[in-house]
Amino acid sequence: MTLKQMIERDAYDLGFSAFGVAAVDYDPLGHSRLVQWLDAGYQASMEYMQRGPRQRFDPRTHLPDARSVIVCALNYYVSPNDDPSKPCISIYARGENYHTVLRDKLEALVIKIKEKIGNFKYRVFVDSQAFSEKTWAQKAGIGFLGRNAMLIIPPKKRNNPARAWGSFHFLGVIISDLYLESDSPGVGTCGECRKCIDACPTNAIIGNAIVDSNRCISYHTTQNKGEIPNEIASAMGNMMFGCDICQLICPYNSRSNPTSEARFKPGPVDFDRQKSITENEFKSRFAKSSLGEIKFGMFERNLRIAWSNLKNRLNRNWSR
Ligand code: SF4
Ligand code: SF4
Secondary structure (H helix, E strand, O other), rough: OHHHHHHHHHHHHHHEEEEEOOOOOOOOOHHHHHHHHHHOOOOOOOHHHHHHHHHHHHHHHHOOOOEEEEEEEOOOOOOOOOOOOOOOOOOHHHHOHHHHHHHHHHHHHHHHHHHOOOOOOOOEEEEOOOHHHHHHHHHOOEEEOOOOOOOOEOOOOOOOOOOEOOOOEEEEEEEEEOOOOOOOOOOOOOOOOHHHHOOOOOOOOOEEOOEHHHHHHHHHHHHOOOHHHHHHHHHHOOOEOOOOHHOOOOOOHOOOOOOOOOHHHHOOOOOOOOOEEEEHHHHHHOOOOOHHHHHHHHHHHHHHHHHHHHHHHHHHHHHH
């Protein structure tokens, strides 16, 4: 068994649902696509996206001795099963904060590697630093970028013991100085499908894998610290944190398996119109979840909009 095969086996033992290795090359195409996206202003208020665009596509800017990029995917799907009369949150935020869960698992994988070969140089990335996990997941053969800009694992991906497919996966990366054989880039295509484009209530998907954050509910409810424009707010419906529409409609997700990761099992997130939540309650109740990462003012704003949309919907139904 090669070192790569042993690491892959360990990754699956730790619960990861897909694994791949990419060669360490600068990706000028990804870099220029990001620059075009930024030039068009599609990052909205996410100024951090402008920091070091090259770093996202050049592993050696993070680790000069880098020789491999290990990418692991972790299924987070749970059935939405929402009460349509109450505000709801995106599937990805229902369990424990994915940054913590993925980082713990990647560090556990690093420990297993060290047990085999001793110390090595590495950096771990989980959607919090300037590195494009999706790009490298595609390069590592895990999947392809769908029109909705999500990394999609096709059902026929080779070497898929976890039977993982679709886009309800978090991605984590280990850039390392280990020499590991790289995989072929992921293949797959949306074909003629445009379901996500047609389903997006705010027309935020404006091209192949291009999303205008200024129009995206997910951006506004999780990143925008200011006012949410009326047009977006009214399209939110009862979604008060994130948005799953362009993923739930995707045919590649029609047979998503529920996650087996216990830390992603949904906790009780039930919003009661009768009970207001204080800032302290918000902080303690959502301390371990992604929802707890936003400011209390954003939480209140989102909840207010979702309740208002629900009230308007009820009024419309009554007047029919
Ligand atoms: S997350 Fe929602 S608003 Fe954003 S692109 Fe997808 S469907 Fe549209
Ligand atoms: S809904 Fe269709 S177009 Fe959109 S990402 Fe899925 S397969 Fe691609």
